[in-house]
Amino acid sequence: MxxxxxxxxxxxxxxxxxxxxxxxxxxxxxxxxxxxxxxxxxxxxxxxxxxxxxxxxxxxxxxxxxxxxxxxxxxxxxxxxxxxxxxxxxxxxxxxxxxxxxxxxxxxxxxxxxxxxxxxxxxxxxxxxxxxxxxxxxxxxxxxxxxxxxxxxxxxxxxxxxxxxxxxxxxxxxxxxxxxxxxxxxxxxxxxxxxxxxxxxxxxxxxxxxxxxxxxxxxxxxxxxxxxxxxxxxxxxxxxxxxxxxxxxxxxxxxxxxxxxxxxxxxxxxxxxxxxxxxxxxxxxxxxxxxxxxxxxxxxxxxxELAGAVVTRDVRPFEAAKLRLLNGTHSLLAYLGALRGYRTIAEAAADEELAAAAAALQAEVLPTLSPPPGVDLAEYAAGILARFRNPALGHTTLQVAMDGSQKLPVRALGAVEDLLARGVVPEALARLVAGWMVFVYRGRDAFANELPLQDPLAEVLAGKARGPQGGLVDRMFELPGVFSAPVAGNPGFRTAVAAHAAELLGSLSHSP
CATH class of the missing domain: 3.40.50.720 (NAD(P)-binding Rossmann-like Domain)
Incomplete structure (x- = not known):
């Protein structure tokens, strides 16, 4: 009725x-x-x-x-x-x-x-x-x-x-x-x-x-x-x-x-x-x-707990899995998707190349995680990508891209530091970091639409990004509030980020 x-x-x-x-x-x-x-x-x-x-x-x-x-x-x-x-x-x-x-x-x-x-x-x-x-x-x-x-x-x-x-x-x-x-x-x-x-x-x-x-x-x-x-x-x-x-x-x-x-x-x-x-x-x-x-x-x-929450002695395994598998992947799709002109996370996740990049990031961080009790991390990771592809949600890439200087250290750079300590240079995480740097540097997507920088360090970031394209990565790695010394000082990781940034900038320069 x-x-x-x-x-x-x-x-x-x-x-x-x-x-x-x-x-x-x-x-x-x-x-x-x-x-x-x-x-x-x-x-x-x-x-x-x-x-x-x-x-x-x-x-x-x-x-x-x-x-x-x-x-x-x-x-x-x-x-x-x-x-x-x-x-x-x-x-x-x-x-x-x-x-x-x-x-x-x-x-x-x-x-x-x-x-x-x-x-x-x-x-x-x-x-x-x-x-x-x-x-x-x-x-x-x-x-x-x-x-x-x-x-x-x-x-x-x-x-x-x-x-x-x-x-x-x-x-x-x-x-x-x-x-x-x-x-x-x-x-x-x-x-x-x-x-x-x-x-x-x-x-x-x-x-x-x-x-x-x-x-x-x-x-x-x-x-x-x-x-x-x-x-x-x-x-x-x-x-x-x-x-x-x-x-x-x-x-x-x-x-x-x-x-x-x-x-x-x-x-x-x-x-x-x-x-x-x-x-x-x-x-x-x-x-x-x-x-x-x-x-x-x-x-x-x-x-x-009667409403479905879990009360446990140790939240850390759950927290690390969520930050690195979900939030890190979210940020990757946000920056790379926004640069390609995608408005929503669902559109970015439907792009086969970006979905592969997201799956590669998840595979890269999995060895840094301890499975929480009763959780299959591979299944959890696959479920995250399925959630991101939900077109009914309309979660925008710009919404997720906000406050990158605050988000990246907890979503990605901790995993970078862990992997570097093991002697592994993480390529997928380097791609994410490069995507953020290029997002800040260009301020426009592949179709010349504006990508507004919403970040508490917006003025500092804009100042660092300003300058010759070739020195972008070196300038951005000078941000001490974002990059720790083990990350910023690792030549292998800097080289990987620079390579991905150059590839991104090159592809965007040939866009329509």
Whole structure:
């Protein structure tokens, strides 16, 4: 039976916008409704980095865990990053949004829609820092999750807190001032970790209750990285606060996986047809999802394992396999595909030559990996390439190509260093590195379309790339924040990268 909103959408009229009242009045059409009653949920979790990935991943696992366990204490306060855009889109919808899951096919039954209700509040630090600090300090809050991307972890070349960052310095100054005041200031936080540290300080001052801080970003040993940076930040609040963080806050390592491309207008129309309501917070995802967490928790948490997550003693084998087999291959297809003029990862993965390059990279890194328990790595690698070929997702090459200076060290250069230590010069990984360098250098694809450079080091990269083509590789290898000494100083690897870069540049110069 079609809903009134669905009939309006079919007739081309403006349909009702998704919200709790609209859902009660019109239903969810052919979409699945929330697995739990949103109004019954109490906030017990804060998430920093309210992007599409969190909404298609941790928020879904959390809602499913609450539904299975019957625990209503896992509503989420979602905190946006640099802009208020997502918060402003979700606020009028009472935090509700739709996940449109798209399998590899073009039939209607290959897509399904589900409304998620676990997000019980939204905030933007630029105007809501005091609210977020209050939530982080609340005894009822026992979990903080984060998807702030690789560049959200301000580290120097040695892996410690980047004290020369103006944003970090500003947050440390506020924390230090807060330590000399009876109450936290209302100054807007400049960085996600600065916001977290100030919330932890308020918690230390009030209840002192333990807390789980869970990074869900694509970083090797992401929990350990977060622990180091937050503990170093905490020193600005005094030795007692720093010691409390060490003793009362856990930072479990994790590995997350689900392809979540940017939603298109076509996706929004499809979701509206299924839902019968207009959704300004739609996210799109593939059917596959994975979440691995180390069993290292200082406070209570959702029973995520009841929703399909894996809680294990050692995340490292899962993490390394994902970073090197999936993320490394993703980056290769992004740079080489973008240079060839492919708009999506699926188009790049369908190119036989690029698919062969991706398979060669996977074969090259397999010997550097230890199989996680119960995982056949060769089968896992083949499954990744099949996922990338899903044309229904439309994950763009430019989206994956962003922030290469932050991504390559964890996705590829660690494997390069491991193989070089064994006396092996990795040709497929050299091709990936060359693809990134040429992407930065050219700024245009084979058809002269612009390839915008979106990277926190964009100005530095552009400066290094500028100059004679013949010296490109040598100039780029001078980036100490990207290339370690064992990688940059290896003549065999430099020669391999130079050869692939010359081949790429030559092929592109003869393109139409």
């Amino acid at each position: 079609r809903t009134e909103a669905g009939l309006a959408a079919a007739a081309g009229q403006e349909s009702e916008r998704l919200s709790l009242s609209a859902l009660a009045a019109f239903g969810a059409g052919s979409a699945a409704g929330p697995a739990v009653e949103p109004r019954s949920l109490r906030i017990g979790m804060v998430h920093l980095g309210l992007g599409a990935f969190h909404r298609a991943h941790q928020a879904v696992y959390t809602e499913d865990a609450a539904a299975v366990s019957g625990d209503a204490g896992w509503g989420i306060l979602g905190v946006t990053g640099r802009t208020a855009k997502v918060a402003d889109a979700l606020q009028p919808q009472d935090g509700l949004y739709t996940v449109l899951t798209k399998a590899a096919g073009s039939r209607e039954e290959d897509s399904s829609a589900r409304i998620i209700g676990s997000l019980r509040g939204v905030a933007f630090p630029g105007r809501d820092t005091p609210r977020v600090i209050q939530a982080l300090a609340a005894r009822e809050t026992t979990v903080v999750t984060m998807t702030i991307t690789e560049k959200g972890y301000p580290r120097d070349a040695s892996g410690h807190l980047a004290l020369d960052s103006p944003a970090v310095a500003a947050d440390l100054a506020v924390l230090e001032r807060d330590s000399r005041r009876p109450a936290n200031s209302d100054d807007a936080a400049r960085t996600p970790l600065g916001l977290l540290a100030r919330g932890l300080f308020a918690r230390y001052r009030s209840s002192g209750a333990p807390l789980n801080v869970i990074s869900c970003d694509n970083l090797s040993a992401n929990g350990s990285v977060t622990r180091t940076l937050v503990t170093e930040m905490a020193a600005a609040g005094g030795a007692g606060f720093r010691d409390w963080v060490r003793e009362s806050v856990s930072f479990p390592d994790t590995m997350v996986d689900r392809i979540v491309p940017a939603a298109t207008e076509a996706d929004r129309r499809e979701a509206q047809t299924l839902l019968g309501l207009r959704d300004e917070g739609l996210v799109v995802a593939e059917p596959f999802g994975q979440w691995i967490l180390s069993d290292d928790f200082a406070a209570r948490r959702p029973a995520w």
